[in-house]
Amino acid sequence: MRNINIEVSRSLGESTYITTLENGLKVYICKKKGFNKKIGIFGTKYGSLDNDFIDIMTRKRIKVPDGIAHFLEHKLFENEKGNALDMFSEIGVDSNAYTSFDRTIYYFETSNRFEEAIDILIKMIKEPYFTDENVAKEQGIISQEISKYDDDTKYTVYYNLLRAMYQKNPIRVNIAGTIESISYINKELLYTCYNTFYSPQNMFILVIGDVDVNKTIELIDNRMKKYDGDITLNEKIKKFIPDEPKDILQKEITQKLDIYMPRINIGYKLPIVDGEEITKCEVISYIISEMYFSTLSDFFQKEYSEEKIDAPVDFYYEGGDTFSHVVISATSKKIDLIEEDILNYIEDIKEKQIDEELFNIVKRNIIGNIIFSSESLSSSGSTIIESILRGTSVYKEIEVLENITSKDIKDFLNKLDERYRVSSKIISKE
Amino acid sequence: MRIYKINDDKFKSIYISYNFTFEVKDESDFSNSVVLAALMSKTSNKYRTLKEKNRYLNFLYGASFFVNTQRFGDLYSIEFGIEYINKEFLPDKEELLYKVLYFLKEMIYNPADWSEKEIQREKAVLANRINKQKDDKFNYAIKRVEELLCKDEPFGTALYGGIENVERVDKSSLIKAYDKLLDSCVTIIVSGNLCGYDDIDKKINEVFKNCNNLTKKITDLVFNTKKESLSNIEVVNENIDATQSILTVGMKINNCNADDFYALNLYNLILGGAPSSKLFQNVREKESLAYDISSIYNCFKDIIIIYAGINKDNYNKALRIIEDQITQIKQGKITDIEFNSAKDMLIESLIECNDSKISLLDNKLMNIIKFKTDSISIDDAIEQVKKITIDDIVRVANLISTKKIFFLGGIDNA
Numbered sequence: 001m002r003n004i005n006i007e008v009s010r011s012l013g014e015s016t017y018i019t020t021l022e023n024g025l026k027v028y029i030c031k032k033k034g035f036n037k038k039i040g041i042f043g044t045k046y047g048s049l050d051n052d053f054i055d056i057m058t059r060k061r062i063k064v065p066d067g068i069a070h071f072l073e074h075k076l077f078e079n080e081k082g083n084a085l086d087m088f089s090e091i092g093v094d095s096n097a098y099t100s101f102d103r104t105i106y107y108f109e110t111s112n113r114f115e116e117a118i119d120i121l122i123k124m125i126k127e128p129y130f131t132d133e134n135v136a137k138e139q140g141i142i143s144q145e146i147s148k149y150d151d152d153t154k155y156t157v158y159y160n161l162l163r164a165m166y167q168k169n170p171i172r173v174n175i176a177g178t179i180e181s182i183s184y185i186n187k188e189l190l191y192t193c194y195n196t197f198y199s200p201q202n203m204f205i206l207v208i209g210d211v212d213v214n215k216t217i218e219l220i221d222n223r224m225k226k227y228d229g230d231i232t233l234n235e236k237i238k239k240f241i242p243d244e245p246k247d248i249l250q251k252e253i254t255q256k257l258d259i260y261m262p263r264i265n266i267g268y269k270l271p272i273v274d275g276e277e278i279t280k281c282e283v284i285s286y287i288i289s290e291m292y293f294s295t296l297s298d299f300f301q302k303e304y305s306e307e308k309i310d311a312p313v314d315f316y317y318e319g320g321d322t323f324s325h326v327v328i329s330a331t332s333k334k335i336d337l338i339e340e341d342i343l344n345y346i347e348d349i350k351e352k353q354i355d356e357e358l359f360n361i362v363k364r365n366i367i368g369n370i371i372f373s374s375e376s377l378s379s380s381g382s383t384i385i386e387s388i389l390r391g392t393s394v395y396k397e398i399e400v401l402e403n404i405t406s407k408d409i410k411d412f413l414n415k416l417d418e419r420y421r422v423s424s425k426i427i428s429k430e
Numbered sequence: 431m432r433i434y435k436i437n438d439d440k441f442k443s444i445y446i447s448y449n450f451t452f453e454v455k456d457e458s459d460f461s462n463s464v465v466l467a468a469l470m471s472k473t474s475n476k477y478r479t480l481k482e483k484n485r486y487l488n489f490l491y492g493a494s495f496f497v498n499t500q501r502f503g504d505l506y507s508i509e510f511g512i513e514y515i516n517k518e519f520l521p522d523k524e525e526l527l528y529k530v531l532y533f534l535k536e537m538i539y540n541p542a543d544w545s546e547k548e549i550q551r552e553k554a555v556l557a558n559r560i561n562k563q564k565d566d567k568f569n570y571a572i573k574r575v576e577e578l579l580c581k582d583e584p585f586g587t588a589l590y591g592g593i594e595n596v597e598r599v600d601k602s603s604l605i606k607a608y609d610k611l612l613d614s615c616v617t618i619i620v621s622g623n624l625c626g627y628d629d630i631d632k633k634i635n636e637v638f639k640n641c642n643n644l645t646k647k648i649t650d651l652v653f654n655t656k657k658e659s660l661s662n663i664e665v666v667n668e669n670i671d672a673t674q675s676i677l678t679v680g681m682k683i684n685n686c687n688a689d690d691f692y693a694l695n696l697y698n699l700i701l702g703g704a705p706s707s708k709l710f711q712n713v714r715e716k717e718s719l720a721y722d723i724s725s726i727y728n729c730f731k732d733i734i735i736i737y738a739g740i741n742k743d744n745y746n747k748a749l750r751i752i753e754d755q756i757t758q759i760k761q762g763k764i765t766d767i768e769f770n771s772a773k774d775m776l777i778e779s780l781i782e783c784n785d786s787k788i789s790l791l792d793n794k795l796m797n798i799i800k801f802k803t804d805s806i807s808i809d810d811a812i813e814q815v816k817k818i819t820i821d822d823i824v825r826v827a828n829l830i831s832t833k834k835i836f837f838l839g840g841i842d843n844a
Contacts, residue, residue, distance in 0.1 A: 310555045
């Protein structure tokens with residue numbers, strides 16, 4: 001008998017089933033009764049930060065070009081007989097993939113071609129096919145993708161922020177790399193990264209939808225068995241990420257682009273936390289954002305009527321194994337004034353007593369939002385992926401929320417230290 | 431009053447959509463409507479500040495209230511929407527329905543007496559949005575080619591009616607716009623988990639009794655005012671200081687009728703609207719000229735827009751491939767794979783409509799406006815799609831002609 005763990009969320013009225021296949025691959029099934037759509041996700045705990053590691057085949061340390069995880073993501077769609085994207089679209093199935101700092105995620109969405117889509121997904125991940133020609137072709141497409149992001153203020157201001165905040169962590173480099181760095185990528189390097197990071201122990205499959213749990217697990221197990229004979233070395237992955245100093249690199253980066261509306265990101269570098277603590281920081285930041293920056297705050301009312309902002313300032317936390325920070329983001333024609341106001345305001349709210357009534361109202365709001373987002377299969381998917389990467393249980397969010405006190409809010413605010421604060425701005429050329 | 435209900439117990443919440451739809455006579459109608467919508471989304475007579483209003487919504491377990499403006503071809507629509515959670519899923523099974531309905535009524539029928547300062551502030555926000563259009567190059571280039579294609583038609587009007595018209599908005603024009611709004615066609619649709627809310631339509635009628643003008647019918651409104659074809663192809667260039675360039679091609683569908691809707695949807699998926707499409711395969715996958723390439727079909731205005739993010743030097747090459755692919759479809763050069771995968775994709779997206787209360791609601795409203803009926807089910811639509819043949823695609827393809835090309839040229843060459 002297969003051992004299946006069940007995690008139940010009473011508040012959402014749903015469950016997620018978890019099992020580990022013999023080869024070490026973890027499989028998660030989040031059952032969503034009544035939905036037509038089914039999402040299949042194959043993910044690996046490998047992202048743009050993993051550029052320096054022990055090659056699992058040669059056991060030698062290797063440094064690979066920036067952007068290779070993202071390049072590999074594009075290239076895995078290629079197989080000997082054609083292209084997986086085509087195979088998915090030939091059966092009317094939508095599919096895509098994305099790469100971030102610490103993960104690469106491949107997914108499809110379908111209502112009535114689930115089995116075939118699982119076949120294609122597993123095949124594309126397990127049967128890489130890189131050639132000199134198909135690598136060269138991809139360099140052209142990805143160059144256009146990089147150019148697109150270079151023109152995008154949202155991306156540029158964010159990456160500049162990370163470059164100001166971190167001194168050594170590879171988070172400083174764009175996920176897609178640069179047009180130059182990707183020119184050094186070749187098929188041998190792609191195989192090296194693939195062999196090291198695409199082993200079953202480093203990966204997971206997640207299915208969301210109204211599927212038969214046992215049948216789905218059997219289906220996946222059956223399709224994966226075919227590859228059990230492959231050389232998959234079950235060694236622990238060894239990555240090197242430089243130790244990051246506590247200090248920031250520089251206080252400010254300002255860049256000019258041909259845009260009308262300037263944009264600012266303010267960042268606070270924080271001590272690294274792990275697992276459930278990351279979720280807790282996220283939820284606390286969500287509460288702070290609602291209480292102090294959303295449209296119900298006095299701050300918004302004031303800044304809006306003074307024409308400093310047109311939309312609420314964003315406040316959110318991002319954390320992983322090697323990074324931890326808060327980002328505060330705004331667009332404004334008066335970028336320096338809004339910066340000054342935000343910084344003074346942060347100091348203000350650190351001192352002020354917490355409005356308990358507001359704190360409880362905001363908690364009700366967030367409970368509602370968690371329920372709302374569980375109606376969407378893809379938002380449920382994102383939440384579960386986070387829990388998989390953090391090694392926490394699937395339905396932690398509501399529990400974490402219920403346990404947060406106003407003191408937690410205060411403590412978190414007091415961690416936002418001016419010494420570790422950076423600003424990144426994109427301003428108009430004129 | 432008739433209230434359209436869409437019920438499915440897989441959802442946990444309920445979305446009530448209160449739509450006002452009207453014909454637009456003048457560019458300034460857009461400007462007044464959008465300022466009005468912005469003001470009405472923020473405050474009311476009872477909730478005098480945004481803070482009071484949003485504190486109340488947060489208290490209702492994050493019920494969300496929004497005012498959307500939308501163009502259905504030449505028609506304009508202002509939607510007052512509210513979403514709240516079915517009591518079954520709330521701690522202590524707290525009932526919110528009446529609170530939500532009276533809140534919605536307050537926001538629509540008891541507007542605040544806006545101060546001059548508030549009016550000026552909303553105008554400034556819109557002026558900023560107009561000015562920053564170019565910051566999003568794809569949307570800007572698509573909007574520009576739409577304007578060129580539908581010049582002198584309400585749909586082709588500049589965003590929010592243009593900056594001069596926004597500047598002219600004042601309190602008296604807003605009061606007129608509000609009166610016009612109340613006098614326009616109302617369509618109310620409820621979508622979501624209506625378990626325990628069988629009589630939701632009765633309750634809505636009870637709360638909104640005598641509020642609306644029931645004499646106007648949405649089916650009498652004209653969403654496409656001008657149908658004659660344009661003459662020559664016009665190319666318009668504009669420069670921008672950016673790395674990437676955007677090419678947009680605007681096409682007009684001449685003399686099609688409502689029955690061609692599904693064939694045109696399929697045509698669009700074969701041309702550029704899907705990864706299996708001819709444009710995606712040839713411009714991106716074969717020639718590596720673009721990362722983004724796609725096409726959009728607007729069923730209210732009978733137009734199709736192609737857009738691609740390319741390197742400036744590749745303008746001629748990309749355009750040549752695009753034109754070639756358009757011709758191929760006209761000549762019936764469509765493979766079974768191209769045809770069947772587009773069909774599967776369209777059917778799939780119709781089935782997936784059932785998984786979103788918003789898509790279900792949008793689909794209902796689209797049917798009411800476009801087909802003047804609410805009786806087309808998703809299953810009916812799927813049956814229609816199944817019947818379409820390659821010959822149907824070739825027939826509609828030959829109704830289509832390229833009319834406008836807009837090129838937003840970058841300065842650098844990446």
